Amino acid sequence: MVKINSNYERLAGSYLFSTIAKKVRAFEESGPDKSIIRLGIGDVTRPLTPTVIKALHDAVDEMADEKSFRGYAPDLGYDFLRRAICENDFAARSCRVDEDEVFISDGAKPDSGNIQEIFDGKCRIAVCDPVYPVYVDSNVMAGRAGTLGTDGRYSDIVYLPCTAENGFSPQLPDSVCDIIYLCSPNNPTGEAMTKEALQKWVDYANANGSVIIFDAAYEAYISEEGIPHSIYECSGARECAIELRSFSKNAGFTGLRLGYAVVPKDIIRDGVSLNALWARRHSTKYNGAPYIVQRAGEAVYSPEGKMEIRGLVNFYMENASYILSHLKEAGHTVYGGVNSPYVWLAVPSGMTSWDFFDYLLERAGVVGTPGSGFGACGEGYFRLTSFGSHENTREAVDRICAL
Amino acid sequence: MVKINSNYERLAGSYLFSTIAKKVRAFEESGPDKSIIRLGIGDVTRPLTPTVIKALHDAVDEMADEKSFRGYAPDLGYDFLRRAICENDFAARSCRVDEDEVFISDGAKPDSGNIQEIFDGKCRIAVCDPVYPVYVDSNVMAGRAGTLGTDGRYSDIVYLPCTAENGFSPQLPDSVCDIIYLCSPNNPTGEAMTKEALQKWVDYANANGSVIIFDAAYEAYISEEGIPHSIYECSGARECAIELRSFSKNAGFTGLRLGYAVVPKDIIRDGVSLNALWARRHSTKYNGAPYIVQRAGEAVYSPEGKMEIRGLVNFYMENASYILSHLKEAGHTVYGGVNSPYVWLAVPSGMTSWDFFDYLLERAGVVGTPGSGFGACGEGYFRLTSFGSHENTREAVDRICAL
Structure with a gap:
């Protein structure tokens, strides 16, 4: 008789977004006098840019012709994309990343869920609190x-509180952690x-033989000096850090699916190269991102592509700036929104995150995400995203400020 | 100190295709008088069909417009594609598969590598010998x-010999196996x-509480009556079988990446629905196939799409037929090639699979795949694929026959 993976039974219910959807539906059915504006989900809304669209059309045409048709992709991804990544994301910032250290994937979510697989089942995990749930859930499953x-906390996971008191920057733990997940600029706090x-x-990590999984999916939103765009700007990071990147939030690829992991050849544990382990995992269980999508990714690094991507990021950051300044002016305490598309709002005292969710929905018709859905230290906070239209974002903020 | 997943150290080296590449390179450098023809790798060569190309262009245009832009896909895949699959691949063959039992993915390789994850770490695995290596390697890693x-065999895996003596059809084992991987039409033997x-x-499986992972990636090549296109044609399969499908070999999507898994809600183990487990795995660690690729998949099921796909399959099957008939005529013993794009050739007596590889390369300039690379029972066999051009395929066969 087959037995199932009983670790799955230890997963906390993933009720956050389904509970939100239920509450919104109930409110809609109550016949509200205001339209609902959603600033809850971290999905982009602007269309793909002209350079990316052209690259897609061109690549589709290549696939229509026997002479230029492409079947299986190379295991690590196409050279043209890995080269563009190394040059633009790393060499341009004086970071050394070799082409055979870049693994093209279908996004930072799968990479962040799968990366734990190359480590021992007994490794001690540390995550920030609040946290992107995939880091935790993939380790629960394992x-x-x-x-x-x-x-809501797991007994064997070390939680690193990120609160207003420590500037939302995780502090070193007392005990030794083997694998540390860091996300900066951070989802959900918006701080970097x-x-x-x-x-530090x-x-x-180098002192303790730990490995850092550095999720840099929001790198494009960094606007301030002194905030690293890559962990490889830190000295010694090539010996201990894996970096995950995504085309989702800078180039709007959430529906196109493209990302990459950097696994430097210098990370050796138990005498084994993590680069070789991930290469084996990648080639055994994955078959590459579509050729046409890899060409779209390449186009992001062209001069026109870069300008367009900058335009997308600026568009969303105008929203962030509006949310931030107007909520502040109205007396709210707000964080994030400067190096990130997320604004992290302290809910009025006496309210929980869910109280504030209900209050905002019922009184203003605005949907956000309760901070407690991201972990115990998210209680008392509320996440607003900048991924809407200018019009909706301003209307939502004005409604909140008028309460 | 981080420890690595030491199971990776138990992986057999994946030297098959790299050894082939090395030998071919050495031969090329020796300045042969014949051009080299490759009938080794199972990758398609015909371009995508007009209906698929049109669907891709149309979907790309949708992504360029704010009103029709699509971000994150639904967890299980888009409704339009899952509906087309249920209607065409199952209802049309009188098999019941519900839309919420279909999980769109980026191919049968990732699905066949990932599916083991929902089962207990101590489950007893059975695989055919010879076998597609991903089934074994993903379980070694776990x-x-x-x-x-x-x-070359693992101590805890049950191997099911598939040889000329049993018509390449795996026989029931004496011991109880929990998870059984079956692939039909088979890679590499080409038999169904x-x-x-x-x-049987x-x-x-139903008598023992086992689960069958049925890989039907080559379903489109079935030409004979009596060969099931889906395992759900068998009575009771909804209670014990997961089926994996792919758009790679029928529609030529090896470079586009699209497949799906069917996990019926009726498979309950340890009181848990495997459908719910896979849904949780899928939503936690995966973010869906690209929208444009899912639209391309939908186009495969249109009347024009179906005709074009039939044309692709027929094109390759003409090659299979040529290989089969001419090698037979020349006195070779050959299998497969009737319900599959693979021909499984018995190598001349006194030779190993690798001997025959060298012989064919040096004497005819033809590259195939030594059967022993797929398992102990593959020794003495040789895989030829039908995925080349008519011209190359005929030239290769004629050269072999002339030896």
Whole structure:
């Protein structure tokens, strides 16, 4: 008789977005006098840019012709894309990343879920709190999390509180953690780690033989000096850090699916190169992103592509700026929104995150995401995203400010 | 200190295709008088068909417009594609598959590598010998395989010999196996299981609480009556079988990446629905195939799409037929090639599979795949594929026959 993977039974229910959807539906059915504006989900809304569209059409035409048709992609991804990545995302920032250290994938979500697989089942995991749920859930599935407590925390995971008190920057733990997930600029808090703060983590990892999984999916939103765009700006990071990148939020590829992982050849653990392990995992269980999508990714790095992508990011950051300044003016305490498309709002005192969700929905017809859905330290906070239209975003903010 | 997943150290080297590449390179550098013809790799060569190309262009245009732009796909895949699959691949063959039992993916390789994850780490695995390596390697990585013997077999895996003696149809094992991987039409042997033979496996699985992973990636090549196109043609399969399908070999999507898994809601193990487990895995670690590729998949099921796909399959099957008939005529013993694009050639007596590889390369400039690369029972056989041009295929066969 087959037995199932019983670790799945330890997963906390994924009720956050389904509960939100239910509440919104109930409100809609109550016949509200206001239209509903959604600033809840982190999905982009602007269309793909002309250069990307042209690259897609051109690549589709190549696939229509026997002479230029492409079948299976190379295991690590096409050279043209890995070369563009190395030049533009790393060499241009004086970071050394070799082409055979870049693994093209279908996004940062699958990479962040799959990367744990190359490590031992007993590794001790550390995550920020609040946190992007995939880091935790993929480790629960792999049996590294222990049991789920009534506080929503797993017994074997080390949680690193990110709160207003520490500037939302995770502090080094007392105990040794083997694998540390860091996301900067952060989802959901919208705050980014300084180079100094990140360097401390790199030093900690090298001192303890740990590995950092650095999720840089929101890198394009960095607007301030002193915030590292890549963990490889830190000294020693090539010996301890894997970096995950995505085309979703900079180039709007959420529906196109493209990302990559950097696994430097210098990370050696148990005498084994993590680069070789990930290469084996990649070639055994994955078959590459579509050729046409890899060509679209290449187009993002052309001069026109770069300008267009900058335009997309600026569009969303205008929203962030509007949310931030107007909510502040109205007396709210807000974080993030400067190096990130997310604004992290402290809910009025006496309210929980869910209280505020209900309040905002019923009184203003605005949907956001309760911070407690991202972890215990998210309680008392609320996430607003900048991915809507200018018109909707302003209307939503004006409604909140008028409460 | 991080420890790595030590199961990776138990993986057999994946030297098959790299060894082939090395030998071919050395031969090329020796300045041969013949051009080299490759009938080794199972990758298609015909371009995408007009209906698929049109669907891709149309979907790309949708992504260029704010009003029709699509971001994140629904977890299970788009309704339009899952509906087309249920109607055309199953209802049309009187098989019941519900839309919420279809999980759109980026191909049968990732699905066949990932599916083991929802099962317990101690499940006993059975695979055919010879076998598609991903079934074995993904279980080695998960720690289910035991130790690698000098015969190339893992101590904890049950191997089901598929040889000329049993018509290349796996026989029921003496011991109870929990998870059984079956691929029909088969890669690499090219032979297909009859409905009667497959029904025996379904009955075995239901009697023992086992689960069958049925890989039907080559379904479109079935030309004979009595060969099931889906395992759900067998009675009781909804209670024990997961089916994997691919758009790679019928519609030429090896470079586009699209497939799907069917996990019926009726498979309950340990009181848990495997459909719910796979849904959780899918939504946690995967973010869907690109919208434009899912539209391309939908186009395959249009009346024009179906005709074009039939044309592609027929094109390759003309090659298979030429290989089969001419090699037979020349006195070779050959299998497969009737319900599959693969021809499985018995190598001349006194030769190993690798001997024959060298012989064919040096004497005829033809590259195939040594059967022993797929498992111990593949020794003495040789795989030829039908995915080349008519001209190359005929030239290769004529050269072999002239030896």
